[in-house]
Amino acid sequence: MAAEVGGDGGGKKKQKKGRKKRAIPRIDMTPMVDLGFLLLTFFVLTARLSVPTVMPVVVPADKDPNDKEQDKVSEEKILNLILTGKDRIYWYKGGGKKEGVEINRTFFEGAAKKSDPAAEESSSRPAYWGEGVRKVIFEKKQELKKRRRELNFTEEDPLIVLIKMTDDAVYRNMVDILDEMNITEQGKYMLLDADPAEIEIIKAYEENEGKGFSVEKSLAKIASGAGNKK
Amino acid sequence: MGKIAVKRKSTFIDMTPMVDLAFLLITFFMLTIKFVPPESVEVSMPSSIATTAQPPKNLMTIIISQEGRVFFGVSNPDDRVNILRRMGKEYGYTFTAEQENQFRLLNDVGVDIKTLGQFLDLSPEKRKEVLKTTTGVPIDSTNNQLDKWVIQSRFATNDGLSLVIKADQKTPYTVIREVVNTLKKQKLNRFNLITMQEADPRPGRVETNEKK
Numbered sequence: 001m002a003a004e005v006g007g008d009g010g011g012k013k014k015q016k017k018g019r020k021k022r023a024i025p026r027i028d029m030t031p032m033v034d035l036g037f038l039l040l041t042f043f044v045l046t047a048r049l050s051v052p053t054v055m056p057v058v059v060p061a062d063k064d065p066n067d068k069e070q071d072k073v074s075e076e077k078i079l080n081l082i083l084t085g086k087d088r089i090y091w092y093k094g095g096g097k098k099e100g101v102e103i104n105r106t107f108f109e110g111a112a113k114k115s116d117p118a119a120e121e122s123s124s125r126p127a128y129w130g131e132g133v134r135k136v137i138f139e140k141k142q143e144l145k146k147r148r149r150e151l152n153f154t155e156e157d158p159l160i161v162l163i164k165m166t167d168d169a170v171y172r173n174m175v176d177i178l179d180e181m182n183i184t185e186q187g188k189y190m191l192l193d194a195d196p197a198e199i200e201i202i203k204a205y206e207e208n209e210g211k212g213f214s215v216e217k218s219l220a221k222i223a224s225g226a227g228n229k230k
Numbered sequence: 231m232g233k234i235a236v237k238r239k240s241t242f243i244d245m246t247p248m249v250d251l252a253f254l255l256i257t258f259f260m261l262t263i264k265f266v267p268p269e270s271v272e273v274s275m276p277s278s279i280a281t282t283a284q285p286p287k288n289l290m291t292i293i294i295s296q297e298g299r300v301f302f303g304v305s306n307p308d309d310r311v312n313i314l315r316r317m318g319k320e321y322g323y324t325f326t327a328e329q330e331n332q333f334r335l336l337n338d339v340g341v342d343i344k345t346l347g348q349f350l351d352l353s354p355e356k357r358k359e360v361l362k363t364t365t366g367v368p369i370d371s372t373n374n375q376l377d378k379w380v381i382q383s384r385f386a387t388n389d390g391l392s393l394v395i396k397a398d399q400k401t402p403y404t405v406i407r408e409v410v411n412t413l414k415k416q417k418l419n420r421f422n423l424i425t426m427q428e429a430d431p432r433p434g435r436v437e438t439n440e441k442k
Contacts, residue, residue, distance in 0.1 A: 029245045036252035043259030054394060054422035055280035059410055061419055083403075165403050171294070172276040172399035174406065175425055179278040183432060193407065 057178060060190050076147075077158045079140045081133065082194050082202065083177060085168025090202055091136055133177070137161065137184045161186055164194035166202075269303075270340045270361045271295045273398040277428035284424060285392050290383050292376070293338060294397035298405035299366030302379045303338030309387050310334050316382040317343060325350070340366050343375055369408050377412050384416075393421040 082090040141159050148158060163177050174191070181189050273295055289305040304310055314333045318325055321343050325333070329350040341349045341364050349360060369376045383391060393413070397406060413421065 026242070029249055033245055033249055033252060036249060036256060039256050040252055040259065043256060043263055047259055047263050052275065052284050052424050053278070053280045053427045054282050054284050055278050055425050056282070056420065056422050058420050059414060061414065061417070165407070167402070167404050169403040170399065171397045171401040171403065171406050174403060175276040175278055175399075175423060178423075179280075182279055183430070 055175065055178060055182075057191070060192075077144065077153070077160045078162060079137065079159060080162045080164060080198075081136075081177065082164045082166065082198055083169040083173045084166045084202055085170075087173060089133055089177075091133075093140065133180050134184060137180065137186060141184070141186075157187070159186065159188065161189040163189055163191050164198065165191070166194045166199055269293060270301050270338050271299065273396060275396060275424055275426050276399045278423075278425040279428060279430040280425055281427065282422075284394065284422075288387070288391050290380065290391040290393050291338065292380075292393070292395050292409060294395070294401050294405055294409060295366070296398040296400045298402055299340065299364065300369055300376055300405070300409065301338040301340040302367050302376060303336075304383055304387075304391065306387075307334050309383070309391075310336070312386040313379070313383050316386055317378060320378055320382065323347060339379070340364050342368055369405075369412060374412060376409065377415070380413065380416060380418070393418060394424050395421055396424040 078093065080092050084090065137159075141157065144153070144158050161181065163174075163181075165174060178191075180186075271293060273293060287305055291303045291305065293301040293303065295301070304313060311330045311334050314325060314330060317323075323343065323346070325347060329347055332350040333346075336350075339346065340361055349357065352360065367376045367379060368374065380393075395406075395409065413419075
């Protein structure tokens with residue numbers, strides 16, 4: 001496979017005067033092409049098309065337990081999202097924990113969960129996150145904006161989202177929910193751990209998959225649970 | 231009666247355009263490629279709409295694998311030896327010059343400081359074996375070595391590192407919480423999560439890198 005530098009035919013005709021014929025230099029480029037494509041393949045295979053990006057996160061500093069002045073936030077502003085295993089999200093409005101029994105109103109008003117086994121199995125972001133959580137956040141946002149005057153809120157967007165993680169949740173859930181905060185342009189949110197009382201209620205809810213679930217019974221549980229805690 | 235000699239056509243193809251193209255593509259890929267240093271553990275990151283590119287240098291990376299093993303790494307090799315010496319002092323271990331040299335080349339630590347010396351003496355192949363079974367940097371409350379690694383790295387570099395967390399999609403939240411709590415104790419409330427980019431579902435937003 002040596003490079004053949006040489007005449008391209010045509011030698012016979014012009015052999016006059018013993019003059020050396022002018023050879024058109026022609027190089028066999030096969031090895032070069034081979035090498036070229038080898039390198040090309042290498043770079044194509046090692047190239048990573050998607051560049052990793054970073055998502056900044058701020059976690060709240062641990063509170064000083066002696067400071068009683070904190071947490072004086074109107075409960076109307078709060079939306080709680082509880083992230084559990086199997087990519088499920090439960091949510092309720094209001095402060096809940098503060099007065100002990102105040103988890104009333106609309107607990108499980110609509111657990112943002114669709115029974116879609118395929119979505120639960122798949123590794124990508126469950127489709128209902130987008131439709132479900134986003135809708136819940138937007139609705140609450142709109143509601144608060146409408147009632148802003150009546151409730152005497154000074155902020156333009158009074159909503160505060162409390163994201164509560166349970167032990168069964170995975171890292172992707174956390175990133176997804178923080179992502180939802182960015183998508184809904186929700187500036188005020190806090191990443192917290194779920195209360196034991198909330199976990200209890202969810203457990204009770206999941207046991208009978210929402211059927212025959214009684215908020216009252218769970219409220220009693222919370223009352224005792226939260227009472228002990230405070 | 232002479233036979234008509236069919237002229238044998240040369241099979242020589244002019245490959246110049248092909249070579250041009252190939253080299254053009256090579257140049258393109260060579261210039262766009264960014265070599266990623268190999269990490270001790272493979273993680274598949276979740277995706278988000280975040281568009282900020284990962285900072286290129288002065289990084290302190292905490293890698294958390296799917297099984298919850300924690301690895302700690304500092305991007306600048308020059309800082310590494312310094313950090314290792316500080317860690318040695320903290321735990322009462324001394325490392326030989328050769329071990330320090332090896333550590334300089336190590337992208338991340340995923341073993342207990344007790345066995346780090348031994349680990350550094352091993353050949354790269356043996357290390358891979360060890361990394362398969364290692365439990366990572368301990369983060370339990372009684373023996374929180376990650377805490378010390380982070381503190382010493384901050385001291386060694388005058389707090390000039392940005393902290394990134396690179397965890398697997400399926401890492402249990404319990405481990406993430408442990409790591410975050412460790413950082414919180416050091417008043418590190420701000421950090422970055424490494425994600426892959428995905429399309430922004432908001433109408434009118436196009437996936438770009440120009441946002442920030």
